[in-house]
Amino acid sequence: MESRIVQLRREHPSWGAPKIREKIKRLGLGVSLPAISTVHAVLDRHGLVSRGRRRHHFKAEGTSLSRPDQPNDLWCADYKGEFMLADHRYCYPLTITDFASRYLLCCEGLQSTREHFAFSVFERTFKDYGLPRAIRSDNGVPFASISAFFGLSKLSVWWLRLGITLERIKPAHPEQNGRHERMHLTLKKEATKPAGKNFLQQQARFDAFTRVYNHERPHQALNMRYPAELYRPSARPYTGLPALEYPFHDRTVIVTECGRLCFGGRKINLSQVFAGQAVGVREITDHIWLISFMHYDLGFFDDQCTRVECAPNPFSAKVSTMSPV
Numbered sequence: 001m002e003s004r005i006v007q008l009r010r011e012h013p014s015w016g017a018p019k020i021r022e023k024i025k026r027l028g029l030g031v032s033l034p035a036i037s038t039v040h041a042v043l044d045r046h047g048l049v050s051r052g053r054r055r056h057h058f059k060a061e062g063t064s065l066s067r068p069d070q071p072n073d074l075w076c077a078d079y080k081g082e083f084m085l086a087d088h089r090y091c092y093p094l095t096i097t098d099f100a101s102r103y104l105l106c107c108e109g110l111q112s113t114r115e116h117f118a119f120s121v122f123e124r125t126f127k128d129y130g131l132p133r134a135i136r137s138d139n140g141v142p143f144a145s146i147s148a149f150f151g152l153s154k155l156s157v158w159w160l161r162l163g164i165t166l167e168r169i170k171p172a173h174p175e176q177n178g179r180h181e182r183m184h185l186t187l188k189k190e191a192t193k194p195a196g197k198n199f200l201q202q203q204a205r206f207d208a209f210t211r212v213y214n215h216e217r218p219h220q221a222l223n224m225r226y227p228a229e230l231y232r233p234s235a236r237p238y239t240g241l242p243a244l245e246y247p248f249h250d251r252t253v254i255v256t257e258c259g260r261l262c263f264g265g266r267k268i269n270l271s272q273v274f275a276g277q278a279v280g281v282r283e284i285t286d287h288i289w290l291i292s293f294m295h296y297d298l299g300f301f302d303d304q305c306t307r308v309e310c311a312p313n314p315f316s317a318k319v320s321t322m323s324p325v
């Protein structure tokens with residue numbers, strides 16, 4: 001079917017997805033008729049539409065990674081491996097460090113990796129230290145989602161709204177967050193063995209470790225200085241979310257709690273990670289509508305289908321000679 005769509009477009013360069021779909025219908029090929037948006041996606045994938053961009057479904061591949069030398073240009077976040085406390089409950093330490101200074105901004109023992117716990121930790125950290133330019137994480141929960149556009153999660157959507165750039169390491173490559181992983185080795189050795197009796201006692205150990213790590217422990221990579229001697233709070237204060245506006249789109253739509261767009265009497269399935277967010281919708285060609293979040297194109301749909309075809313991943317890795325560690 002894909003080869004037939006491409007063939008028809010090359011034979012008739014002025015035909016768009018609606019005409020090609022109708023032609024396939026009239027040919028009576030005895031196969032399931034594709035939606036207009038599917039035809040458009042095939043054409044776009046082969047570089048046969050004016051947008052000239054490849055569209056595909058998300059697959060975790062990592063993003064471009066920076067190597068800044070100034071505080072708050074990049075924070076690194078991860079969960080140290082869970083471990084069992086003496087009361088037989090599991091502890092999931094969420095840690096956040098500043099890349100340049102190695103300052104440990106947060107080490108919070110949580111009951112799980114569920115996103116609502118992470119939201120509260122990051123919000124408190126943003127209030128204490130301000131906002132970073134970018135945050136680096138892996139592709140796991142709650143930083144990413146395997147089922148949403150470009151692997152976005154509610155947490156990473158919130159970061160984008162705050163003007164924070166996303167950096168993700170490649171799957172199975174923890175060395176790309178090497179500085180943070182080395183801190184985890186020290187944390188495990190000095191604050192988790194033996195484990196605390198309960199969360200309160202274990203958090204006291206984490207707090208003590210953080211104080212020593214930042215203010216008393218010389219770091220060889222920092223020429224034996226303390227992280228606290230290099231770190232300073234961000235000049236970007238946390239003030240909540242700015243309003244979203246789409247002046248160049250046909251309309252602004254609020255995504256429902258179930259992750260849908262109510263559009264023209266239809267319910268277009270988007271993703272729950274955008275629940276409550278405003279997105280822009282505009283018609284890019286006859287019967288083809290583009291959905292955008294902030295300045296990122298998410299995907300497009302047509303007048304016949306309620307499924308959104310994914311746009312090119314704007315977070316894909318770019319070629320760089322810079323070391324990620």
